[in-house]
Amino acid sequence: MLTSTRRRTRPDAVLDGMTTAVICLDQSLRVTALNSACESLFGISRRHALDAPLTEGIPHFGSHEPRLRKALDAGAGFIDRELTLQRVGEQAITVDCTVTPILVDGKHGLLMEVLPLDRHLRISRDELLLAQHQASRELIRGLAHEIKNPLGGIRGAAQLLEREFPDSEHREYTRVIIREVDRLQNLVNRMLGPNRVPQKALLNIHEVLEHVRQLVQAEGPDEVHFLRDYDPSIPDIVVDREQMIQSVLNIVRNALQAIGSTGNITLRTRTKRQLTIGGARHKLVIQIDVEDDGPGIPAPMMEKIFYPMITTRPEGTGLGLPIAQYLIHSHGGLIECRSRPGCTVFSIYLPLELQ
Numbered sequence: 001m002l003t004s005t006r007r008r009t010r011p012d013a014v015l016d017g018m019t020t021a022v023i024c025l026d027q028s029l030r031v032t033a034l035n036s037a038c039e040s041l042f043g044i045s046r047r048h049a050l051d052a053p054l055t056e057g058i059p060h061f062g063s064h065e066p067r068l069r070k071a072l073d074a075g076a077g078f079i080d081r082e083l084t085l086q087r088v089g090e091q092a093i094t095v096d097c098t099v100t101p102i103l104v105d106g107k108h109g110l111l112m113e114v115l116p117l118d119r120h121l122r123i124s125r126d127e128l129l130l131a132q133h134q135a136s137r138e139l140i141r142g143l144a145h146e147i148k149n150p151l152g153g154i155r156g157a158a159q160l161l162e163r164e165f166p167d168s169e170h171r172e173y174t175r176v177i178i179r180e181v182d183r184l185q186n187l188v189n190r191m192l193g194p195n196r197v198p199q200k201a202l203l204n205i206h207e208v209l210e211h212v213r214q215l216v217q218a219e220g221p222d223e224v225h226f227l228r229d230y231d232p233s234i235p236d237i238v239v240d241r242e243q244m245i246q247s248v249l250n251i252v253r254n255a256l257q258a259i260g261s262t263g264n265i266t267l268r269t270r271t272k273r274q275l276t277i278g279g280a281r282h283k284l285v286i287q288i289d290v291e292d293d294g295p296g297i298p299a300p301m302m303e304k305i306f307y308p309m310i311t312t313r314p315e316g317t318g319l320g321l322p323i324a325q326y327l328i329h330s331h332g333g334l335i336e337c338r339s340r341p342g343c344t345v346f347s348i349y350l351p352l353e354l355q
C-alpha cells in the first residue's frame with residue numbers, strides 16, 4: 001500500500017498567515033478558533049478569548065449577539081459593510097464583516113471574516129502626515145540656518161565690547177547678550193536636528209527602553225511609577241542606538257511632565273504583523289507604547305503636536321515630538337498618538353525586516 005509522504009500545511013499556520021481576522025463560533029456563540037490578525041485587530045489575546053462567549057472574548061461585538069444568533073438559527077450568513085465596532089472607552093474601528101454558517105463535526109457554527117477598513121484610511125493618513133512633517137521640517141531648518149549665521153557674529157562683537165568696557169556696569173549688558181545668544185544657539189541647533197549619519201547596529205530594544213527608564217526615573221519624583229510590559233520574544237533590531245534613545249526619551253519625558261508629581265508610566269512592547277507604514281507594507285513591526293495616566297491631550301491640540309514649535313509648557317520649545325518623529329521616520333517607522341483624559345499612548349512602530 002502506498003502512503004503519502006507529502007507534508008500538509010497545518011490549518012493553524014494558514015489562519016495565522018492571513019491578514020483578515022478570522023473567528024469561529026460554536027452553537028452557543030463561544031469562540032472555538034481565532035487567528036493572529038484577529039488578536040492584533042481587537043487588541044485581545046487568544047488565551048483570553050478562546051472558549052469564551054464572543055461578547056466576552058471580543059467585547060467589540062457586544063451589541064451584535066442577537067444578529068449572530070439569528071444567522072445561526074436560520075443557517076443563513078450575511079455581509080455587513082463598513083460596520084463600526086467599538087469597545088467601551090476605545091477608538092472605534094470600521095470593518096467589512098462576512099458571516100458564514102459552518103458545520104463542524106456535525107455541529108452548526110459560524111465563521112466570521114473581519115476585514116479592517118481603517119487600515120486603508122490609515123495608510124493615506126500616514127502618507128499625508130509624513131509629507132506634512134517633511135515640509136514643515138524643511139521650513140524650520142531653512143529658518144534655523146538663517147538665524148544661526150548672524151549669531152556667531154553677534155557673540156564675537158559682544159565679546160569685543162566686553163573688553164572695551166572695563167567697568168562692570170557695562171559688562172553686565174554684554175554678558176546678557178552673550179547669554180541670550182548662547183540660548184538661541186542651543187535652540188537653533190535643536191531646530192536643525194541631528195546632522196550626523198546614523199550608525200546602525202543590531203540591538204535589543206528593551207535595552208534602550210531600560211536605559212531611558214533609568215534616566216527619567218532619576219529626574220522624576222518618587223511617586224511616579226514605571227510599569228513594564230515587555231514581550232521578551234521580540235528579536236533584536238538594526239537601529240542607531242543614540243537616535244532611538246533620543247526619540248523614546250523625548251516621549252517618556254513628555255509623559256513625565258504631563259503626569260506631574262504622581263502617576264504611572266507604562267512601557268509596553270509588542271510585535272505586529274502585516275502593517276503598512278507610509279505606503280510600505282511590512283511583515284513584522286515592533287510596537288513600543290509609552291502610556292501615561294496624565295490629563296491627556298485635548299482634541300484640537302492632537303492635530304498639531306508633531307509640528308515644530310507647538311508647545312503648552314512655559315519652558316517647552318515644542319521640538320521634542322517632531323524630532324522623535326523625524327528620527328523614527330528615518331528608520332522607516334512612524335509614531336502615532338491616541339489620547340483621552342487619564343490615558344495617553346504614544347506608539348512607536350519600527351519595521352523589523354530593515355536589517
Ligand SMILES: Nc1ncnc2c1ncn2[C@@H]1O[C@H](COP(=O)(O)OP(=O)(O)OP(=O)(O)O)[C@@H](O)[C@H]1O
Pocket residue numbers: 250254255258292294295296297305310311312313315316317318319320321322344
Ligand atoms: N503625554 C502627554 N500628555 C499630555 N500632553 C502631551 C504629552 N506629550 C506631549 N504633549 C503635548 O504636546 C506638546 C508638544 O510636545 P513636544 O515634546 O514636541 O514639546 P515640549 O515638550 O512642549 O517641548 P520640548 O521641546 O522641551 O520637548 C507638549 O507641550 C504637550 O502640550
Ligand SMILES: [Mg+2]
Pocket residue numbers: 250253254316319320321
Ligand atoms: Mg517634550
